[in-house]
């Protein structure tokens with residue numbers, strides 16, 4: 228049995244950053260994960276530190292979009308009828324939260340959090356010796372039709388002005404010159420310039436975990452079986468051992484709801500599944516490229532060009548149905564030399580999304596010493612260090628700088 232001040236459960240970007248933030252504030256932290264750090268959702272993402280994302284990913288509400296989604300025709304969204312019963316209530320709440328008025332309200336918190344994300348990552352990247360994994364300069368969205376380019380340019384310019392985010396417009400020739408990997412002409416592109424890209428997201432989390440250990444923190448690879456309150460705090464049962472601490476942080480991403488359910492917390496998490504696959508032997512991109520019309524996304528990674536998908540609503544243990552990935556690969560092959568697939572089977576994992584799009588970072592309402600830190604949705608890789616600083620400040624000073632992240636708002 229080991230003694231620590233705080234046990235952090237989950238060593239993805241969110242849990243590892245939490246452990247570092249608490250350690251920096253003088254806490255003796257035990258970080259637990261059943262796998263090495265950064266091997267799950269925090270491995271499989273697009274690796275963007277999305278400083279440009281002033282708003283979270285809302286649910287489309289336009290009738291034309293809903294009709295397109297209903298017919299499952301895009302690369303961005305897929306769904307399975309048998310997954311609807313378990314997700315219906317969360318989807319309804321997500322729909323309500325996506326109204327323009329609610330989204331604007333949520334954006335007041337979200338835009339502040341993403342704006343400081345680079346500043347919160349920067350000292351960790353430097354201390355972890357991970358500068359080689361980071362590329363600054365943003366990402367691009369390319370357009371094949373004048374109409375879509377003009378409409379998106381107007382919307383992007385208004386968004387950039389309202390939230391103070393960096394935007395660059397490229398004509399087709401400039402795009403071709405700056406991204407020679409593209410093999411066919413485009414009308415133009417938008418480049419969100421503030422955002423950083425990581426060439427190996429799992430490796431960055433592993434570097435953060437190594438930093439935590441180098442600074443004296445303890446990381447243990449164990450599967451957590453149960454969490455129970457004790458007279459003095461919390462007891463965590465792992466295979467063949469028990470750990471105790473006065474406080475515990477649940478940062479287990481999409482698995483968090485299951486871990487706190489026995490304590491009486493019914494957490495609605497919308498699991499938005501995403502897929503990726505690497506390709507080698509083609510021409511590497513200089514930066515992430517998204518093709519607007521096909522909604523395909525390709526990101527240059529250490530492992531090759533990574534083709535990613537949008538969201539799929541599937542049952543938790545449903546077998547993979549990577550139809551979006553097949554479409555994205557086919558689309559990407561029309562504009563670049565992708566090469567051949569590295570993996571036999573695509574990777575897939577779940578974005579842990581709260582129905583109101585804001586993560587939880589705060590105290591659980593019915594237990595002392597129980598802190599909830601999950602539900603970062605589409606931007607957990609971006610926001611890990613930021614919401615960790617917010618949470619760690621609250622745990623050590625009692626001041627909650629962002630009350631909108633409180634679990635109490637969802638009755639948790």
Ligand SMILES: Cc1cc2nc3c(=O)[nH]c(=O)nc-3n(C[C@H](O)[C@H](O)[C@H](O)COP(=O)(O)OP(=O)(O)OC[C@H]3O[C@@H](n4cnc5c(N)ncnc54)[C@H](O)[C@@H]3O)c2cc1C
Pocket residue numbers: 236237238239240241242259260261262264265266267268269270271272273274275276277449450451452478479480481482483499500501502503535536576577578579601602603604605606607608609610
């Ligand atoms: C396709 C895709 C693209 C994305 N692109 C981006 C992007 O570009 N930028 C961005 O900011 N975000 C992106 N995201 C979202 C981002 O990846 C997630 O929000 C983030 O990784 C969540 O981190 P986490 O630490 O909460 O969860 P995870 O990384 O899943 O970590 C949770 C950890 O808990 C551990 N765990 C769970 N249960 C137990 C247990 N019982 N015992 C022990 N350990 C346990 C798991 O092993 C895991 O390591 C993307 C997601 C996907 C799927």
